[in-house]
Amino acid sequence: MTILFAESALMHDGWRKNVRIGITAGLVSEILVDADPQAGDERHAVIVPGMGNLHSHAFQRAMAGLAEMRGPADDSFWSWRNVMYKFALSMTPEHVEAVAAQLYVEMLEAGFTRVGEFHYLHHDQNGEQYSDIAELASRIAGASAEAGIGLTLLPVFYAHAGFGGMPSAEGQRRFINSPDSFSRLMDRCRELLSPLAGARLGVAPHSLRAVTPEELATVVSLASFGPIHIHVAEQTKEIEDCLAWSGARPVQWLMDNAPVDERWCLIHATHMDDAEIDSMARSGATAGLCPITEANLGDGTFAARRFIEHGGRYGIGSDSNIDISLAHELRQLEYSQRILHRSRNVIADAGQSTGQRMFTDALRGGALALGEGDRISAGERADLVALDTSAVPFLQEAQIIDQWIFASGVRVDTVWTAGEKQVIAGRHRKRDAIRQRFQTSMRELLAS
Incomplete structure (x- = not known):
């Protein structure tokens, strides 16, 4: 089991603090709220649903x-x-x-x-x-x-x-x-x-x-x-x-x-x-x-x-x-x-x-x-997004999404789909190889 620890997580009923999210076989397997982080937990400031x-x-x-x-x-x-x-x-x-x-x-x-x-x-x-x-x-x-x-x-x-x-x-x-x-x-x-x-x-x-x-x-x-x-x-x-x-x-x-x-x-x-x-x-x-x-x-x-x-x-x-x-x-x-x-x-x-x-x-x-779930919940697919709020540590939880949408202080940091980490520090793990192939294709298309 992979365990993510979020200082704040946006759940279906609002923001919750100190949330441990267990992931097993691509699904959220358990959620603990107001929990203490444990050794081996992957820690993030803010997690929201994908x-x-x-x-x-x-x-x-x-x-x-x-x-x-x-x-x-x-x-x-x-x-x-x-x-x-x-x-x-x-x-x-x-x-x-x-x-x-x-x-x-x-x-x-x-x-x-x-x-x-x-x-x-x-x-x-x-x-x-x-x-x-x-x-x-x-x-x-x-x-x-x-x-x-x-x-x-x-x-x-x-x-x-x-x-x-x-x-x-x-x-x-x-x-x-x-x-x-x-x-x-x-x-x-x-x-x-x-x-x-x-x-x-x-x-x-x-x-x-x-x-x-x-x-x-x-x-x-x-x-x-x-x-x-x-x-x-x-x-x-x-x-x-x-x-x-x-x-x-x-x-x-x-x-x-x-x-x-x-x-x-x-x-x-x-x-x-x-x-x-x-x-x-x-x-x-x-x-x-x-x-x-x-x-x-x-x-x-x-x-x-x-x-x-x-x-x-x-x-x-x-x-x-x-x-x-x-x-x-x-x-x-x-x-x-x-x-x-x-x-x-x-x-x-x-x-x-x-x-x-x-x-x-x-x-x-x-x-x-x-045809997919919309919340961080046990039994749902583990499609999750961790936000980098390090530039705005003074924000309250209620202001985080506003800052992401209407300003420039919050960005996507980490993204998981079905529990697998696809984006790390804002970069997709296959970004360079996929972009190179894309650029080659674009040169061919624009030359035709």
């Missing part, structure tokens, strides 16, 4: 910072998407794995211990299926195993370029499946995840514009008991197109036509009217918020205050992976609300720490969306 990153497109890490050149007209998500297609069409399986491994190292160094990989790059550059239909999914699984991050794989069903079954575009050829080929892909993904400890399998109909109602029902049925993720209401054009197709707004259509419950994660859900906000909150679905990407793409601002007031759950994801930072995602979320409402500390209730409220909310929402 956070789930509920929405990632790993291959897009390759284009981080490379879509910031203004075009001849107003830029938007739709012009950014053309750059994304260029990278998607040029990557080999080796590139996909190298980029994903680099990304997962960065996530772990940021304090994320599990990733929800919304994986829609399936086929070769010509759009043909690989001999192994899950070739690229296997590369994602391999990268997650190498980096040591927990994986919730979300194979994406993508069939159409627009609402009403519009034929797919040429730039989407690596994404496209039929219901039959997607079913085979899901079967193969179950096989390749079976030896990967703690891995989860869900399903991701890409968006209402990319699936027909009949295909949506078929794909949802393939999820078994796993999570179901879908992009929805990210841009205003999507709202307009959905209204033209169905007479309903996207979230309204989902609530009226799909079995949305707590297994579902609605990614972005940025543009909702009040009725949609309230019905989504009642459904139990998690809002998958990606504040840095949503700001980068100019998508808009999520109605967090009303959603939370009505009992809505949310988690955070890094989506296009331009800046991998747990703290910055939460900061951007709160700052977006401050700008929207011209007020401070919008997400917290009176007397609450804003950072701690957001951190614990995102823990719960992310865990629900990814």
Whole structure:
């Protein structure tokens, strides 16, 4: 048994002092509070639960910072998407794995211990299926195993370029499946995840514009008991197109036509009217918020205050992976609300720490969306983060998460996944080798 001793630990019911955490076979096996450290204990100042990153497109890490050149007209998500297609069409399986491994190292160094990989790059550059239909999914699984991050794989069903079954575009050829080929892909993904400890399998109909109602029902049925993720209401054009197709707004259509419950994660859900906000909150679905990407793409601002007031759950994801930072995602979320409402500390209730409220909310929402636990508790997977507070020894416990998110005095020091130490003194144990392979891949991609 490994024993960690924390002077302070954030438990499900708040901060506790002098906590001894036993780890056996990757799980938390015992917890003692108000305990004395023992010889052989590994000692840390502060330990918190590891956070789930509920929405990632790993291959897009390759284009981080490379879509910031203004075009001849107003830029938007739709012009950014053309750059994304260029990278998607040029990557080999080796590139996909190298980029994903680099990304997962960065996530772990940021304090994320599990990733929800919304994986829609399936086929070769010509759009043909690989001999192994899950070739690229296997590369994602391999990268997650190498980096040591927990994986919730979300194979994406993508069939159409627009609402009403519009034929797919040429730039989407690596994404496209039929219901039959997607079913085979899901079967193969179950096989390749079976030896990967703690891995989860869900399903991701890409968006209402990319699936027909009949295909949506078929794909949802393939999820078994796993999570179901879908992009929805990210841009205003999507709202307009959905209204033209169905007479309903996207979230309204989902609530009226799909079995949305707590297994579902609605990614972005940025543009909702009040009725949609309230019905989504009642459904139990998690809002998958990606504040840095949503700001980068100019998508808009999520109605967090009303959603939370009505009992809505949310988690955070890094989506296009331009800046991998747990703290910055939460900061951007709160700052977006401050700008929207011209007020401070919008997400917290009176007397609450804003950072701690957001951190614990995102823990719960992310865990629900990814099918994993959200607390330091006996029997749970030992996904833990030790924070370095040596620069701010004067802080009280209630100020630690605020300092991490809104200032610069707290950083990630050590990260364990399934009880195995992946990050030490802020550096992933395989950082150098993985980065070298990533840099080689990037040189090849940018030269092509």
